[in-house]
Every structure is written in structure tokens, then in C-alpha cells.
Amino acid sequence: MPSRRRGEELEATILEAAWAEIRENGYQRLTVEGVAARAHTGKQVLYRRWPNRVRLTVAAIRHALGPLVPEVPDTGSLRGDYLAVLRAMAARARHYTPELLYGLLSEMPEFGGEVFATLPEVITPILRNAAARGEIPTADLPERVAALPLNLIRYEGLRSPGAWQVLDEAAADRLFAEILDQIFLPLVCRPDC
Amino acid sequence: MPSRRRGEELEATILEAAWAEIRENGYQRLTVEGVAARAHTGKQVLYRRWPNRVRLTVAAIRHALGPLVPEVPDTGSLRGDYLAVLRAMAARARHYTPELLYGLLSEMPEFGGEVFATLPEVITPILRNAAARGEIPTADLPERVAALPLNLIRYEGLRSPGAWQVLDEAAADRLFAEILDQIFLPLVCRPDC
């Protein structure tokens, strides 16, 4: 008979079970009973740690995807840097099916804070570097402008959710290029760029 | 004893009952039983018309809010026209609580087509008028650019949902002005605008 698991080990098993259930059946059909069964444990063990289904799900996502904020890229150009950020975001977004994202937001609107973060920790340094290189006249952009590509990408993901799941890397890059070249760069660069 | 209702009359009563329940209790707590009770009818009468709770809700929204596409405004300037469109959209958005919007989208992702429409029927004429007046060099903008303010407003509504419900008209107008003046107009107008 296998020994009983505890603490970290048990917790990790449960969160991985939850994440597996989500990937296989989606969030709507995620049941606490199902997760418990898959982790070979009882419901009470889950409810001892998370107060309800939503919070369990959030914990599972965080466990599976790791920290939200990506590294600050330094590719030598504003375009390259921002592109790197968009790629990192898209990689993360690929795990959010529409059904999962909307389901979570409907039951826990404050989760939006996590999903819609403006990421100044990343964007501000990028803009400062660009200004130092002389690519843009000033790094001091209104937040709405600084986060524009970020927001547009996210909007794209909300608007045609599921799109990330089928978009190959080349197609995603084309989308990023469109947003950067048609909208963001014309808006922030000195006229001659 | 009151006579039994039928057809249009009964249907309208039901949809109004559903909408009232949504406004009072939100979508999550909308129950088919509750709607039936409020409309003084039986569940079967609802299920005879709509296959499930989501579809009933969508029907109730359409009944309450009317057609999606607003009139084409003609204020004499691109800024004024687009502002009018944004105001019309915001008026509609005010009825979508986060909980309602996300709930619907999670259970019926294709509803996004309705919520995220690019509204070319409205935007294209506006741009054509602006071009005819000489405000912009060409009316032939990429769709992504033409719909930019629309998308940003909607993103704003998704990002801080519930915000519309508390935003007074002046504050909403400030937001629209920010988006038009900082982003859209600089992007599409001839340099001297």
C-alpha cells in the first residue's frame, strides 16, 4: 500500500491534476470530484486548501504557467524589444482557451487584474532604452499609448479567443508586425522613422 | 381568472421577466425557474422557445437593447462623428455588467461576434465623409486602424468591467477624447492636423 502524501508534494499533485483536467475537458466541465479522483485523494483535502472551484483553478494556472512578468528584453531596437514582449505574452495566452478565460472572469472579475496587467516593469525600461538610443523623442508616454500594442494583442485574444491556439508562430508574428508597424511605431517615433 | 397569454405577448412578457431578473440578480443567479415564476408561466413554455438558459438570456438582451448597429452620425467632423459612435456604444455597454458579459462569453463564445463587431456599416461612411472633407488623406484605412477606437473602448470595458456602470457622461467623454486625440487622430490625419 502506497504511503500517504503530504504538504508540497500532495499540493503539487493536486494542482497538476487540476491543470490536466482543464486541458482535457475545459473549465466548465472541471469538477472538484474529478480533480480529487485524478489526484487519488478526497474532496476535503482540496477544500482544506482552496475555498472553492475558482480559487483552485487559479492556483492550478499559476502553478502551471509560472510568473506573469517576462524578462526585460534588450535586442537593440524598440521594435525588437516590443516584439519580444508580445511573443512572451502570446506564449502565455496560448494556454488560455476562451472558455477558461471567460469562465474565470465571470466567476472572479478581479482576476482581470492579472490578465490585463499593463506591465510597466517591462515596458518602461524598453521605452527608456529606445529614448536613449534616440529612436523616440521621449520615454514619457501616456500609459495608454505605452501599453497600446499589449492591449491590442490582448483584445485580439479576447475577440477571437481560441485564435491563439491555432495560430502558428509565423502568423502570430505577422499580427505583431501589423500592430507595431501600422499603429505603434508611427505613433511614437520621430516623424522620420 | 386571467386568460392565458400566447404568441408575441407571452414571449415579450417572458423576455422582460428574464431581463428584470438579470438586472436584479445578475446572470449567474438567473434561474429558468425564476424567470418562469416571474412571468407567471411554466418552465416548459420557456424550453419550447429557447433550448437553454444561455439562449434565453441572449434573446432577452436583444429584446431589451434593440438593434446593435447605430445610425451613421454626420456632425461635420471626423472627431465629432467618431465620438458619436463611441457614445452610442458606451450607452449600450452600460447594460453589460462584467458578470453578464463574461458569463455569456464563457458559455457561448460565438456571442463574441455580436459584442466585438467592427461595424464597417458605420465606420466606413464616416471615414468617406472625412476624406471628402479633406480631413484625412484617404478613407481606405486598414480595418485594424479604422476600428481602433472602437476596439480600445471595448477593451477598456473588458479590462475594467463595471466601469461603465459608474462612469458619468463627462468622464466617459474624457476617455473618448483621450483615445481620439492621443491615438486615433494623430494616426490617420494629415500631419498638419
Add this chain to the structure above:
DNA sequence: CGAATAAGAGACGATGCGTCTCTAAGTCGG
């Protein structure tokens, strides 16, 4: 006027949440 239709009312089975209860495995202080 008689037959067909559909309203109004509610019982029913299924599902799944969150709570509660029980036994025994593992941990820890003395």
C-alpha cells in the same frame, strides 16, 4: 362543436457544489 394545440403547474432524474463524518496513516512531543 370537436380535435388539435399549447399554457400553466410541478414532479422527476441527473449533476455537482460545498459540508460533514469516519477510519487509519503518519508525525511529534515527552
Add this chain to the structure above:
DNA sequence: CCGACTTAGAGACGCATCGTCTCTTATTCG
């Protein structure tokens, strides 16, 4: 090394609500 405490593992339970089914009877239509 042992007795007390904690908590894992298992599942029963009550409750809400979905969607289906059944029944009676008012209304409509041929």
C-alpha cells in the same frame, strides 16, 4: 518508543438547478 494529535483518503449528505416529462385545461381552428 508510545500515546496524542493531525490530516489523508473515502464517500455520504443536503441543496440548488438544469433540462425532461407528464398532466390538466383554456384557447384556437377546421
